[in-house]
Amino acid sequence: MDEDELLNCMRCGFCLPSCPTYITSGFKESHSPRGRIALMKAVVDGLIEPDEDFETSLNQCLGCRACEPVCPSGVNYGHLLEEARDIINQNKKHSLPVRTVRKAVFEGLFPHQNRMRNFTGLLGFYQRSGLQKVARATGIMKLFPESLATMERVLPKVPTMKEMKNRPRFLPAEAPETKKVAFFTGCLMDTMFLETNNATMKLLQLAGCEIIIPESQNCCGALHGHSGEKNGSKELAKKNIQAFEDLDVDYIITNAGGCGAFLVDYDHLLKDDPAWKERALAFKNKIKDITEILFEVRFHEKVKLELPFQIVTYQDSCHLRNVMKTAAAPRALLQAIEGIEFKEMKDADRCCGSAGIYNIVESEMSMQILDYKMEQTKATHASTVVTANPGCLLQMKLGIEREGLNEKMRAVHIVDLLMEAVK
Structure with a gap:
């Protein structure tokens, strides 16, 4: 562990009101950033063993990093959390089923985009073949945990294999050229959320951006990094940097807050590798969220944006806000749409409980956090909830489904709403 970083924490408690798990657990100190850092330090000093309770405390953390912007000492809590999880994972003897699943996911699936397409294609077959209707009619989904069964109902319609394979590599600007950019397509975004990627590229073209889409890019490595598979995330990072x-571009554009936040941390991820440290820093300095580039080129002033009347609210992506420091741009774009009423949600910057696969592996805590989020969402009387990250989008759809609000409310990625407004 980075002991200097551990010692940076002054135990002042400024992080406590910003930590969703500390609040939701009933103000349990071991479920706060300050408490978790104290536990890490105690393990490093040999005062306690890294037992099951210690690991549970770390696993209960969302990794939302809301503690970082409010920390007067500037503690990089997210880096400490990933480092601790990696050390635990490397020294833990997992059971055979767990080892098998981890190997299949982290080595066999996410690093290979063609396998991601095939896996997503199976989901598409399930949706289009009638198997989904049969599964629902026979009640098979009741055998799964409630959150998973509900998640199955809110998954987007998966594109066909032909659509997933027929991806562009270059797109010209469709307005006076403002920037030359590269687009980071992501793994889930370019399969399950393919339409959002298409809308992202279209908006960039309309904003006057020439777009290059490198074929050799791959998964950002966030899932690996957050799950104690740091070596795997380093390999993926190097491939993306290469x-x-x-490319002679002004920026590398992302449309998923979780991916973007991990990409801008590549310099930290590879800080101990002399051959890659500077290359990672150069890569990091070009990363920009789609909302930031659209705001920068004044897209909302050049293109007429209009929708039928609806109340719209915005749920921050934790990593987009807390790591990439992007909060004003998406709001400015939404407020530029004629015909809508924008209402700020209370605690819009508090995590929705998605956090990658957290809503699957820590379902109980995730659903409690989501329940609070839905209370704040309903208080806005919004019919449209906007997010900027696929995980947040699915989680908000899950909340809408759980509350029985499908007829009154929808969740949508900001890119898709802007595309609607352009049309």
Whole structure:
């Protein structure tokens, strides 16, 4: 562990009101950033063993990093959390089923985009073949945990294999050229959320951006990094840096807050590798969220944006806000749409409980956090909830489904809403 970083924490408690798990657990100190850092330090000093209770405390953390912007000492809590999880994972003897699943996911699936397409294609077959209707009619889904069964109902319609394979590599600007950019497509975004990626590229074209889409890019490595598989995330990072570093572009654009936040941390991830440290820093400095580039080129002033009347609210992506420091741009774009009423949600910057696969592996805590989020959402009387990250989008759809609000409310990625407004 980075002991200097551990010692940076002054135990002042400024992080406590910003921590969803501390609040939701009934103000349990071991479920706060300050408490978790104290536990890490105690393990490093040999005062306690890294037992099951210690690991549970770390696993209960969302990794939302809301503690970082409010920390007067500037503690990089997210880095400490990932480091601790990696050390635990490397020294833990997992059971055979767990080892098998981890190997299949972290080595066999996410690093290979063609396998991601095939896996998503199976989901598409399930949706289009009638198997989904049969599964629902026979009640098979009741055998699964409630959150998983509900998640199955809110998954987007998966594109066909032909659509997933027929991806562009270059797109010209469709307005006076403002920027030359590269697009980070992501793994889930370019399969399950393919339409959002298409809308992202269209908006960039309308904003006057020439777009390059490198074929050799791959998964950002966030899932690996957050799950104690740091070596795997380093390999993916190096491949992405190689894919983009020779391109003569102004920016590398992302449309998923979780991916973007991990990409801008590549310099930290590879800080101990002399051959890659500077290359990672150069890569990081070009990363920009889609909302930031659209705001920068004044897209909302050049293109007429209009929708039928609806009340719209915005749920921050934790990593987009807390790591990439992007909060004003998406709001400015939404407020520029004629015909809508924008209402700020209370605690819009508090995590929705998605946090990658947290809503699957820590379902109980995730659903409690989501329940609070839905209370704040309903208080706005919004019919449209906007997010900027696929995990947040699915979680908000899950909340809407759980509350029985499908007829009154929808959740949508900001890119898709802007595309509607352009049309």
